[in-house]
Amino acid sequence: MLRKMTPAEFDTFFSILETSFPTDEYRPYAEQKALLDNEKYNIYVLPDGKSGDMCAFITVWQFDDFAFVEHFAVHPSYRNHGLGAKILAEVKEFLQCQICLEAELPDTDFAKRRVAFYERNGFFKNNYPYVQPSYSEGRNPIPLAVMTTDGTVTNARFEQMKKEIYKEVYKV
Numbered sequence: 001m002l003r004k005m006t007p008a009e010f011d012t013f014f015s016i017l018e019t020s021f022p023t024d025e026y027r028p029y030a031e032q033k034a035l036l037d038n039e040k041y042n043i044y045v046l047p048d049g050k051s052g053d054m055c056a057f058i059t060v061w062q063f064d065d066f067a068f069v070e071h072f073a074v075h076p077s078y079r080n081h082g083l084g085a086k087i088l089a090e091v092k093e094f095l096q097c098q099i100c101l102e103a104e105l106p107d108t109d110f111a112k113r114r115v116a117f118y119e120r121n122g123f124f125k126n127n128y129p130y131v132q133p134s135y136s137e138g139r140n141p142i143p144l145a146v147m148t149t150d151g152t153v154t155n156a157r158f159e160q161m162k163k164e165i166y167k168e169v170y171k172v
């Protein structure tokens with residue numbers, strides 16, 4: 001079962017984040033750690049039932065009428081055991097709202113598999129242009145796709161979600 005991460009687990013979380021994402025897709029250490037004080041932002045972790053080690057995490061921004069999954073990763077030694085699907089199911093159950101996330105554009109085999117994974121787990125790819133703003137100085141913006149639960153969204157809803165994500169998550 002997922003639980004909220006404790007501040008003492010931050011270094012383990014950040015290590016998995018660095019291993020799982022390209023540098024342009026996450027904040028530097030100090031900027032990431034500063035988010036722990038933001039009431040809209042939560043990090044949920046899945047501990048190993050035997051050792052208690054962090055198997056996976058999912059970061060969630062909770063807004064008034066939707067949630068944004070910013071990062072989601074399974075520790076390399078726990079991958080390919082169905083944990084990702086279990087985590088998404090649990091998050092969807094306890095959030096009880098529309099959820100959106102960013103995914104790579106499906107132009108490589110790996111990206112196509114990731115998009116298909118999200119689709120199998122109840123997310124729908126929206127076909128509106130979207131660019132993830134730069135996380136920090138020296139980091140690059142990235143064209144991505146936005147996926148949502150509860151079906152695709154209208155352009156107006158997409159723009160509303162994008163505006164809130166840009167303002168709160170990326171500070172632009």
